Amino acid sequence: MGFRKHHPSGLKNGCLALSRVARRTASVVILSLGLAACNATTSITDLFGSQQDPAPVVANGAAGDPSRPPNQVLIPDPSPWPSDQPMADGSGYILPNTYNDDATINEKRVALLLPLSGSSADLGRAMRHAAELAMFDIARDDFVLMPIDTAGTYEGGRSAATEAINAGADLILGPLFAESVSGAGEVARQAGVPVLSFSNNQRIAEPGVWIGGLVPEDQISRAVGYTTTQGKTRFAALLPQSDYGRQLASGMEQIVARAGGTLSRVAFYQPGSEGLEQTIRDFANYDGRRAALRSRRAELQADGSAAARRALQRLEGLDTLGDPNFDALILPATGGELRQVSALLTYFDVDPTRIQFIGTFGWNDPGLFSEPALRGGIFAAPDPENWALFSERYNRTFGGQPPRIASLAYDSAALAAVLAGSDSGITQDAMMTATGFAGVDGIFRLDRDGRSQRGYVIMQIAPDGAKVISPAPMAFDQVF
Helix, strand or coil: CCEECCCCCCCCCCCCCCCHHHHHCCCCEECCCCCCCCCCCCCHHHHHCCCCCCCCCCCCCCCCCCCCCCCCCCCCCCCCCCCCCCCCCCCCCCCCCCCCCHHHHCCEEEEEEECCCHHHHHHHHHHHHHHHHHHHHHCCCCEEEEEEECCCCHHHHHHHHHHHHHCCCCEEECCCCHHHHHHHHHHHHHHCCCEEECCCCHHHCECCEEECCCCHHHHHHHHHHHHHHCCCCEEEEEEECCHHHHHHHHHHHHHHHHCCCEEEEEEEECCCCCCHHHHHHHHCCHHHHHHHHHHHHHHHHHHCCHHHHHHHHHHCCCCCCCCCCCCEEECCCCHHHHHHHHHHHHHCCCCCCCCEEEECHHHCCHHHCCCHHHCCCEEEECCHHHHHHHHHHHHHHHCCCCCCCHHHHHHHHHHHHHHHCCCCCCCHHHHCCCCCEEECCEEEEECCCCCEEECCEEEEEECCEEEEEECCCCCHHHCC
């Protein structure tokens, strides 16, 4: 069945006063919870309740907490983010082919393609609920949201897209997994129906099939840009030997050059391998720097002067002489892998107090905040205050914490509802407005090549949590 707009308990509707966020983002279309249903001045803080205390920036989820960020991967297969609390309605929705009717003339039909069965069904249902929340907040009465199951597969994506197009869909939101997006995209392109997916894998982007997920390359670009403003311009990257690592490597030089830096080296390691220690030892040029220390000590001992003796004293306790040939290190690993790699880097004298460690949104993990090697490390992320407000609203409405990527479904459904109610309607040109949109995850806009751009905050790791040290840009001329 398709969902028409109706308001369950706990959902708000209507237009509220111009907010702090809306004033800062007058050049973009505001989508965040209740926004442009009436105008472009209502923001997430309005509908979530401005009377609340500001949401804390420090993440406080425990292991397994679905509100934590996902491990930063390319979402190549199902079930990377299992939910720990199934939704109450256990079934998922599969649409019959009953939408080829006269009602399509007056209705705005948007398909929502998600894994509503199989191992990722809980995740799919949570994202469906987030999309429903946006529809209730924003959509007009002629807006119909049609959830269709992809089962998280390529064939499921093809079948779901065919069903959506036969049902008169003007736009397809989703799928989530790259395989499903590829299948759905093949069908949708032939029919001329745009697809706004939830994937973060830029390899499957193409005109008319957008990658709407939180793309790791964009996060690195934002963090690299911030780092250059702090005077560090010599970059290196240490990447896992995987599809994820190789994809990041393919664009790394361009990312660094665009920010005004230089990329001195890119190295790969095999996670968990016996050779990991040697790989990092070589990457850090530990042996060469240790040999330089021995040579310098020998020179000073041979000199024998008072100045030489003082210089020798300053070298006491050192294992190496000098830093590696970079002053910023891109390190996109997460979780236990990141703990192991960062510990080895410091063991081989890559000093995080002198070299800026740079990560991705996956670093927003309380399990990493106490790691000495990561102290002072930075990463780009969506504004945590917006997420906290959205999460609380979702919890009040549906019960249970949403998985972190549920905001993608909210923002995409909000975008669809806003365009459906506009004079232009749902068109590819309208979706690619240059000023972009503002949602739960900040500002974003869609490019003609199928990619997306987002505005992220910069967060820094400290013993008591990760704190915002640079706010998100509020317009795209400010995005690195």
